[in-house]
Amino acid sequence: MTTLSFNMSHQRQSILCPNCRKLISNSEPKCPFCKTARPGAWYKNNAWTRDFRDPNQIIKIIIAINVGMFVLSILFNPKAAGFSPHPFTFLAPSGRSLELLGATGFVPIHEFKRYWTLISANYLHGGILHIFFNMVALRQLASIVTREFGLYRMFAIFTLSGVFGFWISYVFEVYWTIGASAAVCGLVGAVLYYGRSRGGVYGKALYKQISIWVLFLFIFGFVVPGINNWGHGGGILAGIGLGFLLGYQEKKKENLFHKMLAGACAVVTIVVLIWTISSAAYIQLIG
Numbered sequence: 659m660t661t662l663s664f665n666m667s668h669q670r671q672s673i674l675c676p677n678c679r680k681l682i683s684n685s686e687p688k689c690p691f692c693k694t695a696r697p698g699a700w701y702k703n704n705a706w707t708r709d710f711r712d713p714n715q716i717i718k719i720i721i722a723i724n725v726g727m728f729v730l731s732i733l734f735n736p737k738a739a740g741f742s743p744h745p746f747t748f749l750a751p752s753g754r755s756l757e758l759l760g761a762t763g764f765v766p767i768h769e770f771k772r773y774w775t776l777i778s779a780n781y782l783h784g785g786i787l788h789i790f791f792n793m794v795a796l797r798q799l800a801s802i803v804t805r806e807f808g809l810y811r812m813f814a815i816f817t818l819s820g821v822f823g824f825w826i827s828y829v830f831e832v833y834w835t836i837g838a839s840a841a842v843c844g845l846v847g848a849v850l851y852y853g854r855s856r857g858g859v860y861g862k863a864l865y866k867q868i869s870i871w872v873l874f875l876f877i878f879g880f881v882v883p884g885i886n887n888w889g890h891g892g893g894i895l896a897g898i899g900l901g902f903l904l905g906y907q908e909k910k911k912e913n914l915f916h917k918m919l920a921g922a923c924a925v926v927t928i929v930v931l932i933w934t935i936s937s938a939a940y941i942q943l944i945g
Contacts, residue, residue, distance in 0.1 A: 673697070692911070713804040716813065720800070721793050723931070724838055727781040728789050730935065731755045734942060749786040756782055756836055758938035760930070762824045763834040776828075777930040780820035782836040792838040799845040802864075806852050808912035810920035811904050812845070817923035819844020819896040826892030835886045840893035846871060847897020852906050 760778025823840025
């Protein structure tokens, strides 16, 4: 009876560290494994904060936002949505819907000064296959980047690479462009940098695998019309640069700066998406 009582008491005092997920005592002032301060604090161990530290949940949220924006772009003008038997134009939102919801490029930025579209365009897609392939790639690459760089750096690389890729598109006068592929290419660039920098059997294998992705991506981009190769190239370059500047887990653990950078990217993204949805809805109502 005494032993049972002791074990139950011991279990009640044990928690999983909210950062590294290793079993520790909830009275620890600092996690002995990852050095997270006050791992037993209530605000680090409720359902909301746990979800926002879970990489799988964050990746699912990013995918859900992309899917939500895609559905919304169709609902804005369902009659104009493309129901062509051609796979690349099936369920394609109308150009007007995409314009209202924040498509970017030379025209929106140069003509209308809509600089915020550098963020919103990352969450818009031009058809069912467009979003499907981008989300599959995002799911795979985000998991790799999160494992090697950490969750906060992954999201910062994703967001900033998308912005840079679309900025390059603007500089080279791509009139209109959308899609998560510039941001996803940023994750590709980060993995390329990691594999090259780390070396060893694992690093070389990862570098070789992602290099094949890049080769296929650019072949596909030159064969299929309408692909934004400037955005892809800009995203990859941004990912490589950010991977170098921010570092990866084996060289530098995630710190307060990485968390603040990811937080700033999240806040700006949320504000931009709320703004673009509400302004588009208003224009639809008065139009």
